[in-house]
Amino acid sequence: MHRFRNRRLPAAGSLSIWQKVFLGIDENGRAVRVSLAERNLLIGGEPGAGKSVALNLLVAHAALSLDCRLILVDGKRVELGLWAGCAEAFVGPSITDAITTLKALQVEMDERYDMLLSIGHRKLTRLTGARVVLVVIDELAYFSATVGESRQQKEFVGLVRDLVARGRAAGIIVVAATQRPSSDIVPTSLRDLFGYRWAFRCSTHASSDVILGHGWANEGYTAASIDPAARGVGWLIAEGGIPRRLKSAFLTDVQVVDLAAHAAELRNGGDGE
Ligand SMILES: Nc1ncnc2c1ncn2[C@@H]1O[C@H](COP(=O)(O)OP(=O)(O)OP(=O)(O)O)[C@@H](O)[C@H]1O
Ligand SMILES: [Mg+2]
Known part of the structure; x- marks a missing residue:
């Protein structure tokens, strides 16, 4: 399983999921980076606002990080499909x-908690050795409100909720995007x-x-x-902070194809578990 492994030098041309992920440039010209290994990320905005472009930045960093396993869930298939060769599972x-x-x-998350308990740790860190698992979902509403029976949709939402609520300390991080930023989704x-x-741009x-948190629009922070x-x-917005306006970086399809090929090569280079 994904337990302890000897720490090795990072492969040339690779990143680490414990490094901050570059997202873009803020209004003051400063680089905006987030520490994915520590927090889940929710992305919302109207169709065409830039959500999938943002997801590709995160997936690119994660794909190049050999200390990260990727699970991609993409109802449209084309949004994250170019990274399928780097993913452990592509849904x-x-x-x-x-x-x-x-x-x-969910089963793995519980196993990881058993493992953490057995070594007296409360959360997974870089030193624990197990790889972070990044679960990327584009589009949340497709599975929670569009396809399948309502029983399945509820089950899907329950699983996402549990992973988001309990996964982080076990090194399971969820990044989810939705073009339906409404309170039912x-x-x-x-x-x-x-x-x-x-x-990203919202209509109201x-x-x-719904995305940033109640009351921010009144304070002038409104998408x-x-x-x-x-x-x-x-x-x-990061928990406890105030919202920052930024323009996301952008990877062209050609850049994504090149990066994905490089990441897949790194991943097939024998660093797997
Ligand atoms: N940071 C950016 N820089 C330049 N162009 C961008 C950027 N973000 C988005 N775009 C442009 O907007 C288009 C739509 O972006 P994207 O596919 O990410 O939207 P989306 O929010 O995922 O939409 P949907 O909800 O329909 O899936 C992109 O194809 C690109 O042309
Ligand atoms: Mg999209």
């Missing part, structure tokens, strides 16, 4: 597959479990608040004020 439009994959992760109780929240102040033509611009 397309099947809710049954999505549920099976998340259930397996992202109830407050789920939203608040995400330590990072990134709102209320939907911006509804972003120009619809300003794709890739959004507000990012």
